[in-house]
Amino acid sequence: xxxxxxxxxxxxxxxxxxxxxxxxxxxxxxxxxxxxxxxxxxxxxxxxxxxxxxxxxxxxxxxxxxxxxxxxxxxxxxxxxxxxxxxxxxxxxxxxxxxxxxxxxxxxxxxxxxxxxxxxxxxxxxxxxxxxxxxxxxxxxxxxxxxxxxxxxxxxxxxxxxxxxxxxxxxxxxxxxxxxxxxxxxxxxxxxxxxxxxxxxxxxxxxxxxxxxxxxxxxxxxxxxxxxxxxxxxxxxxxxxxxxxxxxxxxxxxxxxxxxxxxxxxxxxxxxxxxxxxxxxxxxxxxxxxxxxxxxxxxxxxxxxxxxxxxxxxxxxxxxxxxxxxxxxxxxxxxxxxxxxxxxxxxxxxxxxxxxxxxxxxxxxxxxxxxxxxxxxxxxxxxxxxxxxxxxxxxxxxxxxxxxxxxxxxxxxxxxxxxxxxxxxxxxxxxx
Numbered sequence: 285x286x287x288x289x290x291x292x293x294x295x296x297x298x299x300x301x302x303x304x305x306x307x308x309x310x311x312x313x314x315x316x317x318x319x320x321x322x323x324x325x326x327x328x329x330x331x332x333x334x335x336x337x338x339x340x341x342x343x344x345x346x347x348x349x350x351x352x353x354x355x356x357x358x359x360x361x362x363x364x365x366x367x368x369x370x371x372x373x374x375x376x377x378x379x380x381x382x383x384x385x386x387x388x389x390x391x392x393x394x395x396x397x398x399x400x401x402x403x404x405x406x407x408x409x410x411x412x413x414x415x416x417x418x419x420x421x422x423x424x425x426x427x428x429x430x431x432x433x434x435x436x437x438x439x440x441x442x443x444x445x446x447x448x449x450x451x452x453x454x455x456x457x458x459x460x461x462x463x464x465x466x467x468x469x470x471x472x473x474x475x476x477x478x479x480x481x482x483x484x485x486x487x488x489x490x491x492x493x494x495x496x497x498x499x500x501x502x503x504x505x506x507x508x509x510x511x512x513x514x515x516x517x518x519x520x521x522x523x524x525x526x527x528x529x530x531x532x533x534x535x536x537x538x539x540x541x542x543x544x545x546x547x548x549x550x551x552x553x554x555x556x557x558x559x560x561x562x563x564x565x566x567x568x569x570x571x572x573x574x575x576x577x578x579x580x581x582x583x584x585x586x587x588x589x590x591x592x593x594x595x596x597x598x599x600x601x602x603x604x605x606x607x608x609x610x611x612x613x614x615x616x617x618x619x620x621x622x623x624x625x626x627x628x629x630x631x632x633x634x635x636x637x638x639x640x641x642x643x644x645x646x647x648x649x650x651x652x653x654x655x656x657x658x659x660x661x662x663x664x665x666x667x668x669x670x671x672x673x674x675x676x677x678x679x680x681x682x683x684x685x686x687x688x689x690x691x692x693x694x695x696x697x698x699x700x701x702x703x704x705x706x707x708x709x710x711x712x713x714x715x716x
Contacts, residue, residue, distance in 0.1 A: 353381050361391065361579035364595055368587040371538075375527030382523070382542050382582060386444050386631040390544040391578040392437040393698050396558065398429040398689065400569035429569055432688050433576065434681060435698040436635070439672045440546065444631035447496040448526070450518035454481045456541075456625035458533060460617050466521050490552040495545045495632055516632070523629050530584075530626050537591055537616045537623035542582040543630035548637055549674040551575055557678055558685060565689050636671040 355365035363385050370378045401424050408421045449455045454462035454473035462473040462481075473481075484499040496516040519526075530540045555573045562571055585591050593599045594612070603609040616623030684702045 350380070351377060353377065355385075357579075359597075362581040362583060363579070364583045364585065366585050366587045366592050366595070370584050371531060371587050373531060375524055375529075375531050378527040378531060378540065378584060379524045381584070382527070383446075385582045386446070386542065386544070388579065389440045389444065389633045390437060390546060390580045391435070392440075392546050393433040393576045393578075394436055394554070394558065395431075395433040395572075395574050395576050396562065396685065396689070397431045397572045397574075398562070398567060398569045399426050400429060401426050428694065429567070430689055430692050431694045433698045434685075435700050436549075436575075436677075437546070438700065439635055439677070440633045441671050442634055442637075444544075444633055445494075445516055446523060446629065447494075447516040447632050448519035448521070448523065448629040450498070451520055453518070454478045456627040458529060458535075458538075458624045458626055460623055460625065466519065489545075492547050492549045492551050492635075494547045495543075495630065519628060521628075526626060526628055533624060534621065535624040536586060536588065536619075536621050537594070538586050538626075539623070540584040540626040543627070544580045544582075544633060545630055546577070546633050546635060548635035548671060554674050554678065561682055561685050562689050565686055567689055634671055636669060636673055638669055 351369060353365055353367040353370050355363050355367065358364055365381070367381075370381055403422055403424050405420050405422050408419055410417045410419060451465055454464055454477050457463045457466070457470060462478050463470045464473050464477065465471055480499070488495070488497065494516070496518055517523075521529075527540070530538065555575070558573045559571060562573070585595065590612075593603075600609065603612065680702045684699070687703070688699075
């Protein structure tokens with residue numbers, strides 16, 4: 285800001301009167317100074333500090349903060365939200381909510397359980413009139429021998445890969461049954477298409493294939509670059525477009541699901557190898573080896589009272605025993621303003637990933653997926669395996685699993701590190 289010094293801003297006192305005018309007591313008109321004098325007068329400039337805007341009341345304007353939607357976590361770790369901004373506004377809020385929640389990877393555990401049944405005899409008193417009888421009775425109870433789980437999800441690496449289902453794959457696209465196509469070209473999927481899709485989904489998950497691969501993946505050698513990030517979005521609509529479609533719907537009990545999928549390891553082979561190690565300890569009881577996943581779903585649901593009530597397990601149980609829930613199910617299933625499910629996208633989290641420029645990527649990975657040990661993934665030197673291979677992991681944990689079974693270990697918290705020591709003599713072995 286520029287200001288003039290007050291002592292130089294006023295004309296000097298010896299300025300002349302305008303010719304022909306007489307001075308008056310009440311009003312005097314001064315003549316302008318000569319040009320030479322005006323140019324000779326010094327001008328002092330004062331530069332003040334820059335001014336900032338201050339809102340009325342002396343408070344600064346609030347800083348911009350992104351909107352944080354409300355949500356809660358279910359018993360299995362799924363994120364559930366009934367926030368109104370994620371339902372009625374444009375899909376931008378829902379889109380950003382999904383991206384923010386997808387940063388947290390799911391938790392995956394390998395659980396090993398062993399139990400057996402024991403038959404016992406006990407004495408039971410019975411009363412028959414005035415007489416009391418004592419008789420024996422046999423009963424069976426199940427005894428848990430060991431129960432422990434190992435954290436596999438700690439080996440997930442990298443950022444999640446956002447994927448979507450192809451237009452020709454049966455999926456829930458806004459109604460209560462599976463459809464194919466998008467927009468006005470959608471149609472109800474045929475029973476044969478739904479059955480084929482379910483069979484492939486089960487096989488894909490058990491083999492640890494990425495969620496965006498098609499059913500011809502394991503037998504096709506001419507399918508290049510399946511791990512390329514540009515090929516994972518199979519739908520002709522983007523994730524933002526699906527979010528807009530969900531928000532524009534006026535269905536009463538709608539739900540948008542974002543699935544978190546872990547891929548890269550052959551889980552069927554891993555469970556089979558774990559089972560063989562437990563059997564090698566001469567354990568003869570009932571054995572169960574399974575995978576447990578926590579925080580594998582992000583669900584955004586309608587914000588009305590009925591939808592919130594159905595998300596409460598106790599209220600839902602009360603509606604079932606009072607025979608009210610069947611009518612709500614019929615309303616959601618068949619009414620045009622009832623319910624709708626969007627299950628067309630998700631995030632993929634890698635335990636192991638094969639990268640390279642060879643066209644044999646698909647064939648090599650499918651060929652090695654049936655092996656229990658972790659191989660290099662391809663014989664092509666231009667390709668490489670990123671992440672921990674399941675064979676390497678199993679070699680580290682094999683001794684720990686065997687000792688846990690023999691010691692009849694039972695614990696609720698997962699095992700995070702192997703206790704199998706590596707001696708100096710074993711490290712001298714080539715390939716160990």
